[in-house]
Amino acid sequence: MRLGFNFWLGAGLTTLVILAGILAPWIAPFDPVLDADLMNSELPPDSTFWFGTDGQGRDVYTRILYGAQISLTVGIVSQVINSIIGVTLGMTAGYWGGWWDDLVNGFTNVMLAIPPLIFALAVMAVLGPGLPSLLIALGLTNWSWTCRIARSSTLSLKSLGYVQAAQTLGYGDLRIMFTQILPNMMGPILVMATLGMGSAVLSEAALSFLGLGIQPPFPSWGSMLTDARQLIQLAPWVAIFPGLAIFLSVLGFNLLGDGLRDSLDPHMRTRTP
Amino acid sequence: MTDPLLEVDDLHVRFSVAGGGLLGTGRRMLHAVNGIGFSLAKGECLSIVGESGCGKSTTALSVLGLQEPTEGTIRYRGQPLTGQGAPGRMQRAKAVQMVFQDPYASLNPRQSVRTSLAAPLRLHGITAASEIADRIEVMLASVGLTPEQAKRYPHEFSGGQRQRIGIARALILEPEIVVLDEPVSALDVSIRAQIINLLLDLQEKLGLGYLMISHDLSVVEHMSDRVLVMFFGQVVEEGGWRDIFERPAHPYTRRLIAAIPDPDAALNPGTKDHFADAPLPAGRSFAFDGSTAPDIFSAPPPSELVEIAPGHRMRLVPVV
Amino acid sequence: MTAPLLDISELHLGVAVGRSVNRPLLKGVSFQIMPGEAYGLVGESGSGKSVTTLAVMGLLKKPLAVSGGEILFKGQNLLELPKREMRRLRGNRIAMIFQEPMTALNPLSTIGRQIAEMFVLHQGKSWDEAQKLAVEALASVRVPNPDRRARNYPHQMSGGLRQRVMIAMALACNPDLLIADEPTTALDVTVQAEVLRLIKELCAERGTAVLFISHDLGVIASICQRVGVMYAGCLVEENETSALFATPRHEYTRGLLGALPRFGSRSLHGRKRLVDIDSIIADRSKLTETRFIASRSAEEGGQP
Numbered sequence: 013m014r015l016g017f018n019f020w021l022g023a024g025l026t027t028l029v030i031l032a033g034i035l036a037p038w039i040a041p042f043d044p045v046l047d048a049d050l051m052n053s054e055l056p057p058d059s060t061f062w063f064g065t066d067g068q069g070r071d072v073y074t075r076i077l078y079g080a081q082i083s084l085t086v087g088i089v090s091q092v093i094n095s096i097i098g099v100t101l102g103m104t105a106g107y108w109g110g111w112w113d114d115l116v117n118g119f120t121n122v123m124l125a126i127p128p129l130i131f132a133l134a135v136m137a138v139l140g141p142g143l144p145s146l147l148i149a150l151g152l153t154n155w156s157w158t159c160r161i162a163r164s165s166t167l168s169l170k171s172l173g174y175v176q177a178a179q180t181l182g183y184g185d186l187r188i189m190f191t192q193i194l195p196n197m198m199g200p201i202l203v204m205a206t207l208g209m210g211s212a213v214l215s216e217a218a219l220s221f222l223g224l225g226i227q228p229p230f231p232s233w234g235s236m237l238t239d240a241r242q243l244i245q246l247a248p249w250v251a252i253f254p255g256l257a258i259f260l261s262v263l264g265f266n267l268l269g270d271g272l273r274d275s276l277d278p279h280m281r282t283r284t285p
Numbered sequence: 286m287t288d289p290l291l292e293v294d295d296l297h298v299r300f301s302v303a304g305g306g307l308l309g310t311g312r313r314m315l316h317a318v319n320g321i322g323f324s325l326a327k328g329e330c331l332s333i334v335g336e337s338g339c340g341k342s343t344t345a346l347s348v349l350g351l352q353e354p355t356e357g358t359i360r361y362r363g364q365p366l367t368g369q370g371a372p373g374r375m376q377r378a379k380a381v382q383m384v385f386q387d388p389y390a391s392l393n394p395r396q397s398v399r400t401s402l403a404a405p406l407r408l409h410g411i412t413a414a415s416e417i418a419d420r421i422e423v424m425l426a427s428v429g430l431t432p433e434q435a436k437r438y439p440h441e442f443s444g445g446q447r448q449r450i451g452i453a454r455a456l457i458l459e460p461e462i463v464v465l466d467e468p469v470s471a472l473d474v475s476i477r478a479q480i481i482n483l484l485l486d487l488q489e490k491l492g493l494g495y496l497m498i499s500h501d502l503s504v505v506e507h508m509s510d511r512v513l514v515m516f517f518g519q520v521v522e523e524g525g526w527r528d529i530f531e532r533p534a535h536p537y538t539r540r541l542i543a544a545i546p547d548p549d550a551a552l553n554p555g556t557k558d559h560f561a562d563a564p565l566p567a568g569r570s571f572a573f574d575g576s577t578a579p580d581i582f583s584a585p586p587p588s589e590l591v592e593i594a595p596g597h598r599m600r601l602v603p604v605v
Numbered sequence: 606m607t608a609p610l611l612d613i614s615e616l617h618l619g620v621a622v623g624r625s626v627n628r629p630l631l632k633g634v635s636f637q638i639m640p641g642e643a644y645g646l647v648g649e650s651g652s653g654k655s656v657t658t659l660a661v662m663g664l665l666k667k668p669l670a671v672s673g674g675e676i677l678f679k680g681q682n683l684l685e686l687p688k689r690e691m692r693r694l695r696g697n698r699i700a701m702i703f704q705e706p707m708t709a710l711n712p713l714s715t716i717g718r719q720i721a722e723m724f725v726l727h728q729g730k731s732w733d734e735a736q737k738l739a740v741e742a743l744a745s746v747r748v749p750n751p752d753r754r755a756r757n758y759p760h761q762m763s764g765g766l767r768q769r770v771m772i773a774m775a776l777a778c779n780p781d782l783l784i785a786d787e788p789t790t791a792l793d794v795t796v797q798a799e800v801l802r803l804i805k806e807l808c809a810e811r812g813t814a815v816l817f818i819s820h821d822l823g824v825i826a827s828i829c830q831r832v833g834v835m836y837a838g839c840l841v842e843e844n845e846t847s848a849l850f851a852t853p854r855h856e857y858t859r860g861l862l863g864a865l866p867r868f869g870s871r872s873l874h875g876r877k878r879l880v881d882i883d884s885i886i887a888d889r890s891k892l893t894e895t896r897f898i899a900s901r902s903a904e905e906g907g908q909p
Contacts, residue, residue, distance in 0.1 A: 173391025175402075177454060179347050181405040182378030191404070197394040444650075473649035474820060478864030500794055503823075507866035507876065531872050536728035544798035546823030548850050548870045565609035 019271020029257075033080035040074040045072065047230045053170035054247040064237060064249035072250060075231035076257050082232040083261060086146060086216040087209035093151025094127025095158055095205050102162025103189055103197075108172060116163070120156045132215060136224045146225050149211050158204045203235040203273040211267035217258050233258050289364065290461055290494045291348065291381075296321040296357035298343050313582045317343045320357070321516040325462065330377070330488065330495040332505045333379045334541065335515035337580060338581075343497045344515075348496060350377050374410065382455040384484075386467040388447035392439040398425075398450055399435040402457050409458060420457065427490075428453045446478035452483065456491070462491050465497040471505060473545035481508060492543055502545050506530050511596075514538045520590060524597035533560055535599045536571060567599040607804040609637035610781055610814050611661070611678060617662055617673035618653075627672060630656050632838045632893070638881075642779065643808065643815040645829030645846070647822055647861075652835040654698075654818045658784050662685075662701055663691045667816060679781070697727040698840070700775035704787040706767040716770045717743070717755025723777040742773040746803060765796035772803060779811055786818045801828055822865055834858050837893055844899040854897040860885050 029231055032039075041060075052069035063072035105116035123131075132149040139145030169175055170193070178188045213233075219225040220234030228235060233254040240251035298318040318340040325331050333341040346352035348359055349368065360365040361380045366372065372380075385391035393401060400420045411417055422432045428449040439447060446470070449515060455463055468484065469477040485508065488495060499505050505526075512529040513536065514522045522535040533539050539560060565571075569591060579585060588602040608859050618631040623852045631653045634686045638644045650734040655792040659665050661676055663683060667869065674685040677701065682692065695701075711719055717811050720742050721735035729737065736755070743751035746769040759767055768788060775783055785804065789797040805828050825832055830856055834842040864881025870877065886892065 015589075163357060173385035173451075174393040176351060177347075177383065177385065177391060177451075178393075179351055179374065180371075180378060180381065180383050181454070181458065182375040182408055182492065183405075187408075192393055267595070336795060371808065471700055474822070474861055475649060475864045475882035478866075479881050479883070482879055482881060502794070503866045505866045506868060506871055507879070527872065530869070543866075544794040544866050546794075546797065546801070546821055546827055548823050548826035548862075548865075549869065550849055550868060551823065551827035552847050 016271055016274060019269045019275065021259070022264050022267025025047075025260055026268050028111050029080050029261045029264060030084060032077050033084045036074075036077040036081060040071075040077045040098060041055045042071040042074040043084045044070065044078040044231045045073045047074070048229075049050070054165075054250070055088060056247070057249055061250065063253040064247065065248070067243055071196075072236075072253050075234070076253055077202065077238060078258065079231045079233045080261075081214060081225055081232075082143070083213045083258075084149060085143070087261075087265065089138070090150035090154070090212045091145045091208045092204040093147070094155040094208055095201060098155035098158025098204075099154070099162045099194070099201060102159035102164050103193060103275075105159075105188055106163040106166030107185065107193070112165075116159065118240050120159050123156040129215060129218060133224065136219060141224050141227055143226060146216060146219060150215055153215075154208050154211065158201060158208075161200050162197060165200060166193055169193050169196055178234070188283060203269050206265055206269035206272060210262040210269070213258060213265070224252075290362060291496070292358075292360040293324070293344075293348065294322045294358045294360075294364075296344065296347060296359065297355045298340070298352060299355045300346060301544060315581055316518055316584055317581075318347070318354075319438055319585050321509075321515075321518075321520060321529050322357075322521070323513055323520075323566050325494045327494055328488065328492045329462065330497060330508050331511045331513065332497040332509040333513045333515055334499055334505050335501060336500060337516040338517070340518040342477075343513050345383075345466060345496060346464075347463055349381055349383055350374065355449075356366065378405070378460070379409070379458050380460055381462045381464060382458065383464040383466060383489045384448070384468045384541050386450050387471050388444045388451060389471075391451050392447055392454075394439050395409045397438050397451075398430075401450070401454055402435070405454070407459055414429055424453045424457055427487065429479075437502040443476075444472055445479060447479050448472060449477075449483070452480075452487070456493075459491075461492075462496060465495055465499075467499055468497070468502075470499070470501055477504075484508070500542060502530075503547065509582055514541065517581060517585070518598060519588075521528040522597075522599040523590070524594070528594065528597035530593075532597070534593055534597070542557065565601065566593065568604050570604050571601060607639060608680065609677075610640045610642075611638040611816070612677040613637070613657070613661070613674070614677070615674040616657070616660060616671065616676065618656055618665070618671050621668045621670055629672075630669070630838050634726060634835075634838070634840050636813050636833050636840060638782070638816060639901075641812040641833060643805070643817060643829045644831040645817045645819065645825035646835055647819055647825045647832060648835030649820060651837075653779045653838040655901065656836050657835075658701070658786050658816065658818055661784065662695060663688075665877055675748050677706075693727075696723060696775075696780075696781050697778045699782045699784065700780040700789045701784040702771045702775050702780070702784065704769070704790050706764070706771040707759060707770060710767065712716070712759055713799055715758055716762070717757075720755075720770070720774050720777055723774055738777070739773075741747075742777050745776075745807070746770070746773045748773070764792055765800060768792065768796075768800050769803065772800070772807070775806060776813065777809065780813060782814045782816065783808060784816045784818075787820070789824060790819070790821070795805075797824070804828065822850075822861065834861070837889075839893040840896065840898070841909065842895060842897045844897070853896065855892075856884075856886055858890050873904065 034058055047070060049069040052065050053067055055065045057064040061071050061073065063076065101116045104115040109263040131153045135149035135152060136145055139148060175188060175192050179193050216225055216232065217234030217237065220232045221238045223238065226232035226235050237251060240254065244251050294319055297320060297465055300317055301312050302315050303312060308446045321344055323331060333344060335341050343352055347354045354367055358368065360552065366377060367508045399421060402424065403417050406417050406420060421435055425435060429444065430449055442450065469480050471479060481504065487493060497508065509526045510521065511525055513520050514529065514535065516537050522529065522538045529538060533542055588600050590598040591601045614635045616631050616634045617629065619627040619629040622628055634657060646655045646657065651715065656669065660671055661683065665671065667837050671684055676702060717736060717739045721732065721836035724730040724731060724738050726737035740755050742749045743754055746756050747768055749765060751852065762770065794799060806816065817825065817829055829846055832849050833840045834848050838859050842858045843847065848856065850862065853862055860882035864882050865880060
């Protein structure tokens with residue numbers, strides 16, 4: 013399998029975000045919440061505060077490192093929920109067909125017709141703000157495409173000899189789905205999940221920006237942007253660095269997803285004669 | 286004569302297909318198989334020949350339990366395989382297995398050969414690691430592969446070797462009947478001969494009953510004991526291989542035989558298009574000659590298979 | 606003696622892996638096709654028969670590239686022809702039909718229009734005139750109701766009809782050479798027999814030479830006057846069809862012929878074990894060291 017430059021760039025950016033999140037407690041020079049000092053507020057970047065300080069005098073660099081934890085958690089957990097829902101519905105619909113297929117299709121179409129952010133907003137309004145409800149809201153909104161891909165992959169895999177052979181060998185339906193079908197469609201599902209992580213990070217930022225996501229004083233890239241709104245003229249670094257963090261991590265996830273898609277594409281794989 | 290392994294009686298399969306109307310209105314019934322009947326004995330090779338859409342694959346899928354028949358019965362050693370009282374997939378698996386046409390699509394690319402062969406054994410209650418290993422080794426040897434090749438994955442094998450793995454998988458549960466769906470048509474000529482030889486050897490050694498689906502009449506003539514010629518869901522002629530290939534009676538069978546791209550006939554024209562016309566039984570004529578396609582959306586007109594020689598039957602209609 | 610229509614000599618062709626490493630696919634293939642002659646190339650998958658036709662058509666895609674030899678068509682080296690000239694030749698003087706006609710036909714255009722396009726493109730006819738010629742072309746490949754069929758789209762036709770349409774398109778401009786790459790492999794036997802007969806009769810009528818590619822010895826025998834057997838990028842044996850089948854000289858050809866279940870042989874001789882090619886060939890790597898190319902006798906030169 014040959015992986016291109018984009019894949020490695022994406023993998024590099026993603027690794028950077030992951031390392032930042034994991035190592036934050038050790039590499040961050042300050043505490044993201046407690047080290048507020050109004051004497052130091054709105055300082056431009058210097059050798060002590062690498063990315064400057066915000067309106068309450070907290071180190072932006074520190075808060076971005078801790079914010080990576082939130083973004084990663086949101087990205088990964090919401091995509092795991094999405095993939096489980098999408099694959100379960102799509103695979104069973106494709107495999108069993110009939111009324112179940114019609115029902116799942118109808119449901120998927122309804123979900124696709126609702127703008128995801130509006131749906132997430134509605135869920136958040138019911139569940140209230142906070143990280144757990146954010147995870148649930150984003151986990152419930154983005155499974156439609158995964159479901160469609162799982163369904164169409166299942167339909168094409170179902171007609172292949174090895175799936176029919178498994179049926180004649182006495183395998184049960186669930187066993188066939190998990191041993192014959194699922195492993196052979198993991199490629200596209202993984203790609204969808206990786207691409208979805210990027211949009212989940214964006215959605216988290218948007219919801220936090222609207223005040224529904226992570227509550228202050230805990231740092232999230234989206235809520236940092238909200239705080240930066242009033243300061244953007246006076247202290248642009250307060251907005252620039254969280255924005256850059258969002259941009260680079262979303263770019264990283266998307267490049268990783270594209271790279272994975274290219275490398276998993278059967279047309280780009282060589283078949284030994 | 287021994288009891289047949291497999292008996293298929295008056296098998297009908299109809300599919301509901303969408304018509305031209307919106308929202309699925311105007312659904313029509315496609316008559317894929319119309320009253321097929323045959324029996325298969327131990328160690329016998331019965332071939333179903335015909336062109337695409339004649340219902341031969343649907344018939345095979347019904348025998349495998351992958352397609353529910355609309356009407357008719359399929360019995361294995363006297364026990365029904367379909368309808369009420371039919372065994373589950375597990376029991377059926379030990380009776381009937383299948384070798385697929387395309388060796389590239391018939392093996393799970395993410396499973397090693399060992400996994401493909403061990404999983405069905407485990408599923409059927411063989412759990413001792415040593416017994417599984419033994420049976421896999423014996424099976425691989427009997428299809429001409431080495432035990433070391435078990436840990437490899439399908440993409441490491443050539444088309445012919447993949448087909449050997451497919452045969453091993455079909456035989457690992459020791460079934461008595463194997464459905465061969467165009468078993469060599471996707472293979473290169475020289476590999477074809479090796480697989481045909483292997484299939485014939487295994488049949489002799491294990492006493493397998495083969496139900497072969499094929500459009501390649503040269504292969505069918507070489508391998509079969511009895512032959513069923515199908516045309517649009519019906520058997521138009523059936524008999525022993527000599528009946529079908531030396532004394533074909535039905536015009537459609539003759540058309541098929543004449544169409545074989547056969548080097549000997551091409552270089553010595555006139556060798557196989559002169560079959561003596563046997564007199565038709567009084568008051569009957571051919572239901573169709575195979576030159577026009579019947580309507581597949583309605584049941585075929587009444588006709589019957591008439592015995593013209595012992596074991597040699599063809600489809601005729603009474604002349605009105 | 607007439608000059609050959611197509612004269613391929615010492616054609617070398619390979620896959621460029623990385624910068625310069627070359628994995629050879631054709632290792633010096635030479636053969637000639639006389640005007641009006643039907644020449645068959647037979648071989649198993651990977652023997653190089655299909656890339657040979659792509660090279661003749663100038664349709665080789667990267668990383669495939671010709672690394673030596675020449676392809677003379679009417680004395681003109683196709684490998685040195687500018688792309689524009691080559692395009693003018695393709696479809697006009699050299700035409701091609703493929704295994705799967707559906708991929709070669711435009712699904713969004715009626716078949717009448719697609720055939721008419723050939724006349725407009727290569728013969729400068731007006732559209733009105735071209736439409737009429739298209740209906741005639743359909744009639745010539747024995748498509749029933751040609752004027753009605755001309756208004757059909759490819760998906761409305763069966764595989765056999767589509768292949769007839771491909772033949773009509775290919776022969777529209779009366780090419781000198783028709784290249785047919787496994788044109789009947791995807792068809793049912795009875796349809797295959799009809800399409801083969803059609804190709805044979807039309808090409809004989811018009812004096813079109815045919816380069817016919819197939820893995821099926823029976824198909825080759827029924828259509829070609831001369832056959833070349835390819836193995837691993839080499840032409841290992843070439844002879845008149847009847848001579849090749851009666852007295853194959855190369856052990857690979859003998860193996861191939863023996864591996865074929867011959868229709869009627871079981872009736873005459875009982876069931877004989879098919880020849881396992883690996884049991885008669887000790888070392889496959891030595892197969893390409895010997896070649897049997899039967900020379901053409903002086904008087905023959907294909908059909909007049």
